[in-house]
Amino acid sequence: MKEMRVLKFQVNDPFYNMALDEAVAKSVGKGISPPTLRLYGWWPRAVSIGYFQEVMDVVDMEFCKNQGIEIVRRITGGGAVIHTEGELTYSFIVKDDESIVSRDIEESYKQICSPIINALKKLGLNANFRPINDIEVEGRKISGNAQTRRFGAVLQHGTILISLNYNLLRALKIDVEKFKDKGVKDVSKRVTTLKELGIEISREQLSNALIIEFEKSFNMKPIFIDITEEEKRITIELLSKYKSSTWNFRR
Amino acid sequence: MRIGIKKVEGGKLVKVKILEEEGIIKEIRIAGDFFVHPEEAIEELEEFLKGIPLNKVRDRIREFMNEKKIRLVGLKIDDLVEVIEGSK
Numbered sequence: 111m112k113e114m115r116v117l118k119f120q121v122n123d124p125f126y127n128m129a130l131d132e133a134v135a136k137s138v139g140k141g142i143s144p145p146t147l148r149l150y151g152w153w154p155r156a157v158s159i160g161y162f163q164e165v166m167d168v169v170d171m172e173f174c175k176n177q178g179i180e181i182v183r184r185i186t187g188g189g190a191v192i193h194t195e196g197e198l199t200y201s202f203i204v205k206d207d208e209s210i211v212s213r214d215i216e217e218s219y220k221q222i223c224s225p226i227i228n229a230l231k232k233l234g235l236n237a238n239f240r241p242i243n244d245i246e247v248e249g250r251k252i253s254g255n256a257q258t259r260r261f262g263a264v265l266q267h268g269t270i271l272i273s274l275n276y277n278l279l280r281a282l283k284i285d286v287e288k289f290k291d292k293g294v295k296d297v298s299k300r301v302t303t304l305k306e307l308g309i310e311i312s313r314e315q316l317s318n319a320l321i322i323e324f325e326k327s328f329n330m331k332p333i334f335i336d337i338t339e340e341e342k343r344i345t346i347e348l349l350s351k352y353k354s355s356t357w358n359f360r361r
Numbered sequence: 362m363r364i365g366i367k368k369v370e371g372g373k374l375v376k377v378k379i380l381e382e383e384g385i386i387k388e389i390r391i392a393g394d395f396f397v398h399p400e401e402a403i404e405e406l407e408e409f410l411k412g413i414p415l416n417k418v419r420d421r422i423r424e425f426m427n428e429k430k431i432r433l434v435g436l437k438i439d440d441l442v443e444v445i446e447g448s449k
């Protein structure tokens with residue numbers, strides 16, 4: 111049985127979080143590190159924006175500044191996300207060689223979301239995949255996911271909302287056009303959280319549930335080891351990129 | 362500046378900002394919550410479109426995308442063309 115490295119749940123600052131995802135992708139892509147499931151949280155709170163987004167279009171900078179919310183651009187496309195202590199983030203990183211996930215990007219979102227859906231089902235929720243990259247419960251988004259394929263790796267990271275202070279959504283400028291095809295106008299009606307659905311669970315507990323389901327879905331045995339010295343070194347190197355305005359405000 | 366915006370049905374949001382002079386694209390920014398693989402292709406496309414007449418965008422984008430084997434997720438080439446052509 112193939113092994114899946116699990117990087118246990120840890121809370122880090124936003125820039126470190128994005129730097130480590132990239133460092134692991136580089137290492138997995140080269141075949142140095144095994145397929146990896148990483149579980150993490152964010153502190154301080156942050157807005158992450160998609161690779162192609164214009165920061166001024168999607169972030170309320172003034173609000174973020176006043177609230178101490180950091181801003182970081184992701185290596186992945188997709189939309190802006192507010193990351194708080196009520197969210198579990200995961201990343202799943204494998205070699206881009208078809209042995210674990212499909213070459214077909216839309217299909218692979220479904221594949222990688224399926225263990226998350228199964229974990230939510232075990233909690234008694236009627237969760238389903240909503241193409242292209244969302245997971246919904248009762249028609250509301252509970253998980254958003256984004257993927258890149260570079261450095262010879264597939265990297266998918268995503269969020270699962272446990273709870274959310276909806277006031278913090280003011281950090282995001284959301285175009286009214288965005289939900290037009292989903293029949294809602296207000297972002298707070300587009301999303302839901304485990305808490306709202308009556309489930310009290312910690313990020314650590316939810317992490318454990320995900321590990322079990324990823325093991326089953328991909329038939330890989332979890333091994334609990336830390337990142338390598340090389341990954342640590344690359345992460346530190348990449349920190350300056352993710353902290354820089356050249357990267358974060360490049361568009 | 363011309364701005365074009367489109368929410369692709371069942372897909373993503375794409376927004377373009379264009380500086381044009383006498384029908385020629387001088388500067389262009391293609392932004393949104395879509396996915397492009399490889400990601401750098403969008404910057405290359407922006408660069409490629411500079412100097413191209415707006416009415417030639419359709420053919421040129423198609424050439425660029427096919428030649429470089431770029432994968433778009435959440436929007437199609439036609440959506441991109443439409444949002445550029447429809448910008449005001």
